[in-house]
Amino acid sequence: MPLGFELVELTADERALQQEVREFLARELPRGSFEPGLGMDNPSDRGFSKRLAQRGWVGMAIPKRYGGHERGAVYRFIVVEELLRWGAPIHHHWTADRQSAQVILKFGTEEQKQRFIPAICAGELGFSIGLSEPDAGSDLAAIKTRAVKVDGGWQVNGTKVWTTGAHETDWFIMLCRTSDAEDRHDGLSQLLVDLHSPGVQINAIPFLDGGHHFNEVVLTDVFVPDDLLVGEEGRGWLQTGSELSFERGGPDRLLSPWLLVEEFLREHEGTPLGERATATLGWAVARFWGIRQLSIAVNRMIDQGRAPAAESALVKDMATRFEQDVIEAVRQLVEVSPSLESGSLFERLLARSVLAGPSYTIRGGTTEVLVGVVSKGLR
Amino acid sequence: MTTTTADELLVDTARKVFIETCTFEVVEAAERDGWAAGVWEAVAGVGLPWVGVPEAVGGVGGTLADALAVLRLAGQHSAPIPLAETGLLAGWLLASAGLPVGQGPATVVPGSARDSLSLGGGRLTGTAFGVPWASAVERIVLLVEDGGRWKVGSIAAVDAEVERSLNLAGEPRDTITLDGVPVELAPTDVDAAAFERRGALTRVVLMAGALDAMSRLTLDYTAGREQFGRPVARFQLVQEHLVHCAQDAALVGIAADAASRAAVLGDASFEIAAAKALASRAATTATRAAHQAHGAMGMTREYALHHLSRRLWAWRSEFGDEHRWNNEVGTAAIAAGADELYPLVANGSDRRTRT
Structure with a gap:
């Protein structure tokens, strides 16, 4: 069955919110006053995350009793798309807001909810993702990190990799093996791990451009108390599957090269663009517009209590392949050798996009894995 | 209302x-x-x-x-x-x-x-x-x-x-x-541009229907057709065709919804242009994927795929092909300018009046 995406019509309130975010950004973070990031690849700024939280723009899809705003996924979409397209420094709270708080909300104990979620909603607590390992990337069930039951908690040993931002964030939700089972999807559990715990060693894995985003997180005899087990012991696989719907369906999978397009136009304002550049610009804008409608539709499904695993994978795959196409299309419109040191913002963004672009179809589930997920949904 | x-x-x-x-x-x-x-x-x-x-x-x-x-x-x-x-x-x-x-x-x-x-x-x-x-x-x-x-x-x-x-x-x-x-x-108060847009809207909507049918037909065929002892839909490379076809159907489907809705409400110049650009492009990519997944059977007169694929190839050129409408969207983007470019994407034709 092809999947059903329903067009989302924004309400008057949602449009007013959109306007409010735009005005906030123009005032708080005027263009030219900061180096904008490419979508979610942008700097961490705890102060900015707190200011957003004070406006009620962190934890929007979280119940009020945990410090959230009970606004839902579409409301969050509207706010974060504006932040992303502006290139605002949202990295500090990004993962916590997008998925960690949702996991704790859905599977955590009342005590965990009280302890973590209000701090996430305040923009204070940053999270990373503790899934991939040296021998377990797309084949996540192959993870080897193991937690052994000890008095009062768990003793954890293992290594996580590609852990974006772990050198700057505070916690991660870690998938690990807590027992051996016939089916390797059983016996996995999720633990909340304080990245400042004794035995946690964080080593940079330099990105290909020399930047520091990725880390290796080595856990040696790390003690995790019993009360930091998330959900049910042995149910970690299913809980992780639900987490990925939140990770895949959002505007962050579409808007990475947005500023590249916008800055291309800004740099050429006042000069005739010619037919080829006009058509390329039109191609990109039409596709941003169309895929955005699908992405917002996925978020409406989340608000309706559905788990759109296949739909979000379908959109993520299409959106990220498009992101890469945009970079190449824009690159061919200009005669420049992109450089990170260029004096032009457009050229710096182009250089960064070319270097980061291949990661778009890898992070958050590779194209190849997504094809499998969508195919299951289409059967 | x-x-x-x-x-x-x-x-x-x-x-x-x-x-x-x-x-x-x-x-x-x-x-x-x-x-x-x-x-x-x-x-x-x-x-x-x-x-x-x-x-x-x-x-x-x-x-x-x-x-x-x-x-x-x-x-x-x-x-x-x-x-x-x-x-x-x-x-x-x-x-x-x-x-x-x-x-x-x-x-x-x-x-x-x-x-x-x-x-x-x-x-x-x-x-x-x-x-x-x-x-x-x-x-x-x-x-x-x-x-x-x-x-x-x-x-x-x-x-x-x-x-x-x-x-x-x-x-x-x-x-x-x-x-x-x-x-x-x-x-009449209709001019040539409004007439062309109206024509393009009809083709977008027809194409959305055809793409949806083509995606379903291709899923059904590949689920039933067996090679190497299993349905061809089980092969990853075939699955990629099925996913691309479903993506095009979903994209043009929602673009047709959005263009239709904007047309009902009033000015739909941006939405129709964008939707026809997407639909005409999808006619190329989706038919390629669907035909590849069908193999030789899809190239025969006796099997229904060509009722859909040939219509998509015809309709993608009628009332403006993707190049014509990409240019229209690009012109609208240039007119909006860098500061108003995202509002154009997020709010469409009526971005100033509908807030």
């Missing part, structure tokens, strides 16, 4: 009519004979061609949303009749000028660079190309400039000399030659 969703009862009725009448054999026969009287009679019998045309000029009422929802189903079922032309195009033009809508099928002159029609003394002379179903309709409607303003003209099809011609899908796209044919004329 304007209704932006279609009447469910009407959509159900339309679906039943198309399922019952548009069988594989009927669609084949229509291509051979140039007309499908049975389909037209059933569809006209429940008033579907005139949905969205005001009763005052001879339509059956209902909304634009209703008419577009019915047209989408026609696209899904490869309905071999001038449904878009009779109501959404000819009926709309006639209504805009207060001219009566007749009983039978009608069409419009899409207008091409080669056309040579000229108006003089209330009569039309010259040639027009690619007129859909001209050989089968009773009335031909066109938009003409007369003394510096736009007018709708309506002529009886019997007055035109019709030379049969076909598009890639075997749908009539005829050449008409007029020799001083009397024309009923009345002024």
